[in-house]
Amino acid sequence: MSFSGPKHYRAESAKALKDRPSVRASVTSATDTFNANRSEAYSQIDSDLWRDWARDVKSHALTNLDQYLEQAETQLLANGAKVHWAETAHDALGLLEEIVRDHGIGTAVKAKSMLSEELGINEHLEHLGVHVRETDLGEYIIQLIGEPPSHIVGPAIHRSLEDCQRLFHETFGTPLDDGPDALAAAAREALREEFLAADLGISGGNFLVAETGTVALIENEGNIRLSTSLPRVHIALVGIEKIVPRLEDVSGLVQLTSRAATGQPIGNFFSLIQGPKRDGDIDGPEEVHVILVDNGRTRLLADDKAWEALRCVRCGACLNICPVYRQTGGHPYGWTYSGPIGAIIAPGMLGLEEAMPLPYASSLCGACVDECPVRIPIPELLLHWREKAVEEGLTPSIESAGLKAYTKAAERPGIFRAAGAMLRHIPLDAGGRALPILSGWVKERSAPESSAKSFMQQWKEGIE
Amino acid sequence: MTARSSILDRVRIALANREVVAHPGSFEGWRPFIHSGNPTEQFTEMFEAAGGEVVSFKTQVEASLWVRGFLADFNSLSVGELARGRLNEDAEPDEWIEEMDPSVVEAGVSLAFGAVAETGSLIMTPQDGRRAQLLPPVHVVFVDQAKIYETLSEGLVALKNEVLPGDNESGRLPSAVGLHSGPSKSADIGQVLVKGVHGPGRVVAVIVESAEPRTSKP
Numbered sequence: 001m002s003f004s005g006p007k008h009y010r011a012e013s014a015k016a017l018k019d020r021p022s023v024r025a026s027v028t029s030a031t032d033t034f035n036a037n038r039s040e041a042y043s044q045i046d047s048d049l050w051r052d053w054a055r056d057v058k059s060h061a062l063t064n065l066d067q068y069l070e071q072a073e074t075q076l077l078a079n080g081a082k083v084h085w086a087e088t089a090h091d092a093l094g095l096l097e098e099i100v101r102d103h104g105i106g107t108a109v110k111a112k113s114m115l116s117e118e119l120g121i122n123e124h125l126e127h128l129g130v131h132v133r134e135t136d137l138g139e140y141i142i143q144l145i146g147e148p149p150s151h152i153v154g155p156a157i158h159r160s161l162e163d164c165q166r167l168f169h170e171t172f173g174t175p176l177d178d179g180p181d182a183l184a185a186a187a188r189e190a191l192r193e194e195f196l197a198a199d200l201g202i203s204g205g206n207f208l209v210a211e212t213g214t215v216a217l218i219e220n221e222g223n224i225r226l227s228t229s230l231p232r233v234h235i236a237l238v239g240i241e242k243i244v245p246r247l248e249d250v251s252g253l254v255q256l257t258s259r260a261a262t263g264q265p266i267g268n269f270f271s272l273i274q275g276p277k278r279d280g281d282i283d284g285p286e287e288v289h290v291i292l293v294d295n296g297r298t299r300l301l302a303d304d305k306a307w308e309a310l311r312c313v314r315c316g317a318c319l320n321i322c323p324v325y326r327q328t329g330g331h332p333y334g335w336t337y338s339g340p341i342g343a344i345i346a347p348g349m350l351g352l353e354e355a356m357p358l359p360y361a362s363s364l365c366g367a368c369v370d371e372c373p374v375r376i377p378i379p380e381l382l383l384h385w386r387e388k389a390v391e392e393g394l395t396p397s398i399e400s401a402g403l404k405a406y407t408k409a410a411e412r413p414g415i416f417r418a419a420g421a422m423l424r425h426i427p428l429d430a431g432g433r434a435l436p437i438l439s440g441w442v443k444e445r446s447a448p449e450s451s452a453k454s455f456m457q458q459w460k461e462g463i464e
Numbered sequence: 465m466t467a468r469s470s471i472l473d474r475v476r477i478a479l480a481n482r483e484v485v486a487h488p489g490s491f492e493g494w495r496p497f498i499h500s501g502n503p504t505e506q507f508t509e510m511f512e513a514a515g516g517e518v519v520s521f522k523t524q525v526e527a528s529l530w531v532r533g534f535l536a537d538f539n540s541l542s543v544g545e546l547a548r549g550r551l552n553e554d555a556e557p558d559e560w561i562e563e564m565d566p567s568v569v570e571a572g573v574s575l576a577f578g579a580v581a582e583t584g585s586l587i588m589t590p591q592d593g594r595r596a597q598l599l600p601p602v603h604v605v606f607v608d609q610a611k612i613y614e615t616l617s618e619g620l621v622a623l624k625n626e627v628l629p630g631d632n633e634s635g636r637l638p639s640a641v642g643l644h645s646g647p648s649k650s651a652d653i654g655q656v657l658v659k660g661v662h663g664p665g666r667v668v669a670v671i672v673e674s675a676e677p678r679t680s681k682p
């Protein structure tokens with residue numbers, strides 16, 4: 001099942017809060033765990049140093065993107081992989097279709113890929129008559145239920161153990177009180193058959209190394225390694241912003257991304273894929289296709305401020321810490337990428353009008369910017385899009401007044417906190433214009449601690 | 465115009481007035497946090513923290529003996545191409561272990577190219593067979609202590625520069641490399657940690673300390 005677009009955000013988030021209280025409970029508990037693990041993992045390293053480094057590697061890659069894309073292509077071709085370019089989702093689906101036809105593909109196993117969600121790969125494969133199976137356990141659960149992922153790292157975190165017990169009972173006939181181990185064993189058995197039989201494996205790519213032509217993939221279950229090792233054809237869908245220059249860069253980025261995402265020093269499986277099986281190899285795919293996808297990324301790159309959002313490594317930290325996301329989970333955002341990162345890339349990738357009101361789906365508390373491993377200035381970019389929305393007449397004028405006061409106050413640390421609070425409350429007091437999601441939770445509970453102090457902390461760091 | 469040229473054109477237009485950010489250089493962030501200087505200890509600590517098991521032996525003969533004993537508890541086995549010589553080190557042919565297809569066995573044995581201390585990772589190459597590394601529920605991996613690298617970067621560069629069996633070129637990575645840093649795990653069901661989803665739920669690193677020449681049989 002796919003998304004219906006961000007425009008229903010208000011209604012959908014209100015509905016989620018009212019009708020499905022279990023979502024809030026599950027998301028809160030999952031994000032609390034993510035947050036605790038990330039804090040611990042950051043505390044073990046000099047996280048400021050690491051994040052400055054990562055920010056610069058990604059910015060360097062993005063500001064030289066054309067050269068590195070060409071280099072990656074040359075290397076991949078030398079490795080024996082096939083390289084395709086897709087400007088739009090439509091183009092990517094067309095390329096997929098060609099490969100499916102050329103190879104007589106009947107079944108596909110998929111490793112978790114947000115890009116494949118963005119492109120609508122599953123629907124298209126089914127339309128082509130290909131049986132497609134998600135193999136990440138979380139993705140598998142939501143595929144069985146028929147809903148899209150609600151979080152970029154944990155796609156099914158909005159689902160409780162009871163939900164899974166019911167689902168597996170209906171699907172496999174497992175007893176309703178089976179624990180997670182038994183349920184996972186049932187899934188493993190069912191999916192193992194599909195792995196062994198599949199003609200095609202589809203993955204995304206966390207990084208694409210220009211120097212070596214390497215598609216790098218982080219995971220914990222082993223399903224990505226299986227999806228990219230067993231079927232005779234492997235297709236990797238890679239956003240053009242995933243480029244990093246050198247093998248050495250990926251060594252640092254995989255560690256920082258893993259720490260930011262799940263608090264691990266590294267995901268338990270890390271794949272570095274250069275191309276198809278070679279003569280001395282025992283097994284592996286006969287063909288590896290890398291599809292380089294634009295689909296709105298060059299449009300975002302062209303924005304003088306928001307291009308920095310392309311540094312994102314999709315760790316989910318900004319979702320986990322976001323007091324707004326934590327209330328509803330990802331579905332109300334109405335497209336593939338939810339939470340703070342979703343709100344700042346949507347206007348660039350989809351167009352501002354299409355992305356409304358996502359730049360407003362935030363209390364501007366600034367908690368996210370403290371956590372982001374590549375230091376994307378998320379609150380600044382939210383404000384950037386809000387300014388643009390005002391310019392383009394897409395928003396009520398009361399918001400515009402608040403925005404000006406906020407920007408002005410931002411130049412003077414003393415009243416900054418007050419201004420932040422003011423802007424936070426303007427939407428609440430603006431009657432019908434308010435985002436119900438914000439008023440709903442701000443009134444009844446306070447934001448997580450780190451969010452309350454983050455802007456002030458930043459200011460202190462800046463002036464001391 | 466092809467998709468390729470129009471994407472590259474759009475990238476160039478977007479970047480036309482953008483200030484180029486310099487590359488920050490090598491990733492040195494780990495250095496203050498590295499273990500007391502003993503890569504084997506750090507590897508062991510990290511690998512165990514991620515749920516893996518580590519055993520260590522002075523020589524390949526001792527290691528092989530232990531692994532053959534360990535495997536006696538399992539009914540069916542598969543052995544990677546590179547691991548076969550190691551496993552049968554010093555064994556008479558009639559003691560050799562009967563091998564089966566990795567998709568049906570209870571345990572698999574592989575030889576790692578090396579390991580990484582800072583992340584607690586085994587570096588697996590396709591020359592050994594990927595199926596043997598991934599399909600059995602239990603995975604036993606030989607690794608030479610001399611090839612436990614301090615950092616991930618050093619490990620990958622060493623792999624890149626090595627001429628691997630069946631691959632006649634150095635200076636390039638194998639077709640696919642897998643870093644295994646612990647058992648397969650997931651918390652996707654009700655946020656409870658489960659081991660052995662898809663990949664091996666149990667992984668044992670067998671460190672061989674001695675670098676002395678092996679007396680291996682073919």
Ligand code: SF4
Nearest residue numbers: 312313315316318372
């Ligand atoms: S914006 Fe930063 S924190 Fe959010 S998902 Fe991307 S990298 Fe992670």
